[in-house]
Amino acid sequence: MVSRLGHGPFMNGYWPFFPFKQFFYDTRPDLCRQTTKQADWQKLRSQWRFLQALFCYLGPPSHVLFNIKWPVLCVMLVCALHQKRLDGLLVGENLKKLMDYAYRYSTFAMSLLLAFRINRTYERWKEARASMAAVVNGLLNLFSQAATWIRDPVMIDLFRRFCILWAYAMKQALTNTNSLEPAALSLLHPEELSIYSGSKKGRQVVVTMLRELISQASLNSDQFRAMEDVIQATQRSGGDALRHKSQALPQGVSLMCSGIVQIWCLLLPIALINPTYQPGSTSVASQGNGYFASFDWLGSVISLTIAVMLMGCDEMASQLEDPFDMMPLDEIVLSCENDINRVEKELSMLREAIKLAKIQGVEKLMEEGGEKLVKRSAMSSSSVVYTAAATSRTLHAMSSQAARPGDNHAAECAVHGETLGTAREDSRLVRKGGETSSFVAPAVRQGSLYYMMGLGGGSVMRPRGSVVLDQTLQTDNVPVN
Incomplete structure (x- = not known):
């Protein structure tokens, strides 16, 4: 089953139900499908976020509890078996101390591996987002140069269509879809569409077409070099984004991080629960010195809570490893198209x-x-x-000075x-x-x-x-x- 990400829809539109939707969906912005608006920032900074954080494992954007339901059920099964079938397995103070020491020494290694994995996957997400931003900026710069330096309106329209098509081709490759969206199909003539569909990598066809248009545009050497540099930089950024999509983290590292968390959580009930307690018993052997020896149900609840928190972190890292499912690609591509169309209008x-x-x-x-x-x-x-x-x-x-007596000038x-x-x-x-x-x-x-x-x-x-x-x-x- 595909992991739930974002706000759905799920179960053919029947989910989420009214109370669940009212509390967990309407109060949280869908940042997997749209960029952050001012209203979204208000929700993210609201004081209600502390209440939402108490239920962060329920609902969007990651649906953590839904995605870790089977490991959590396994922990619950271990709790039940330990109390009913493993009675007397860990009787004695020395065995309890050994279990306590084992968890103390393994906790640091588990937390280190878990923090390492979350950090690496977040770096992948950040680099992937920067790569997509560089692709969009490169397409805008390329079309701005073409619209400024080229006076032929037919040539400018060709640049406009293929710059927009490049963004849609990137989205098609990153989402692993078989065909272009209808908005992208409307940009192509039937002959162009047949060439694009017949290519294994349609985005390479788009890049080749843009280079051909540059060679036919009668540009001087400086303008030609500037546009070629933009194409190379945009192609490099697109390659970085596709590399994050096609190459996951080393599987051994992922399995090691997930495995140690899973094993640690499965053995946690054995350390927290004492199955030897009998109500009304006064013997030391019966009560023991274990954790929550008098409250077996409380030990089970705490075991489940710790398991959900740790496995939730591992699930979050797993989702970030494929960054484009946690990214609003639809709005990014649509914004790129609108910006390119606006450049042409504003330039005129x-x-x-x-x-x-x-x-x-x-x-x-x-x-x-x-x-x-x-x-x-x-x-x-x-x-x-x-x-x-x-x-x-x-x-x-x-004349006045000359007429005065005794004045010889x-x-x-x-x-x-x-x-x-x-x-x-x-x-x-x-x-x-x-x-x-x-x-x-x-x-x-x-x-x-x-x-x-x-x-x-x-x-x-x-x-x-x-x-x-x-x-x-x-x-x-x-x-x-």
């Missing part, structure tokens, strides 16, 4: 958005360029007017920056002394950089790049060097 939308953004950007640049031209024209006009006024004031200052004048552009001529021209025939004309300030240029017999300071000033001075018949 992004291209349209880029075109629109370019058009809007050009229009904005044209508008900004027009505004800058208008501002430059206005600034040029105002600069001409301002420079002409400054030149007129300068010539007027020259034998003085050096400096310009105060804080008084530039004012109508107070004397405050702009401060005498420093010294024989010179030059004068300083007021200059238009731009920052703190001034350039000196000759004006008649003197010099004038002007800002860098003041072409308008040069033209104005020349218009006013003032020589400019």
Whole structure:
């Protein structure tokens, strides 16, 4: 009988019954058939998980008690036979001590082997899940590259169909099914389906087809190498997943771990139960010093409980050894298909958005360029007017200084920056002394950089790049060097 995994269905839909389903099924997420959603996380972190943990051997996801029912029945049979048929087998304090020592010394070896097996099988499950994730990511990367670098829509559709088909082919190989699912069959034409069905390994046909499409896509060498690297990495991850499916742990290790647990549990009732007890007896030989000598039924219950716990751990390790039954392959493949279809749609939308953004950007640049031209024209006009006024004031200052008595222009004048552009001529021209025939004309300030240029017999300071000033001075018949 196939072991129960997940939430069923079992017994043609009649199981589980209402009370059992209400408590053990509806309150536990089915993580063997679907990925973990937000509602599932709330169930997993709920305080009710402690109550569920008390009944972890019943119901999904592993149905432990159902799968270990026959070994547990064997332990129950040993308990009954020991109390009814093996009376007097272990009479005496020395024999009880020997049994106690035997269990003490064997417990460590049993726990070590059991922990080793659980650890190894969990590592297999983790590696298998990582391999499937790598396959899905590789298929998404491969199709993204094809959709970005190839402009032929027919070629892109071929890549889309065969990338999705690769995921379904992996699922078919991991679940040992004879044919593809209907969703995968709809991706293939009759000729393609006949080639796929006729191959012993259909996934190899898919890989060969993708390589053929790459060779026909007219890609440059860098693009070809990038897509080939993705195919190789995806194929390597798929091979790792199939290796976990086709190769179990060494059978000797599994048998040794399961065997020591089974034997330890079968002999456990002999150590815990004293069958020599008779109600009302006061002899030491009758009561003995064994465990639970006064309560044979309690010894049986404890023997069964310990057997269920230890065999349950072994059963859990056995289920993890085949990791893909404990993995939501259906949703993984469906998510891969949806993501590939979404990549094609989103890429077309992004291209349209880029075109629109370019058009809007050009229009904005044209508008900004027009505004800058208008501002430059206005600034040029105002600069001409301002420079002409400054030149007129300068010539007027020259005539005023020359008309004063005793002023032979034998003085050096400096310009105060804080008084530039004012109508107070004397405050702009401060005498420093010294024989010179030059004068300083007021200059238009731009920052703190001034350039000196000759004006008649003197010099004038002007800002860098003041072409308008040069033209104005020349218009006013003032020589400019």
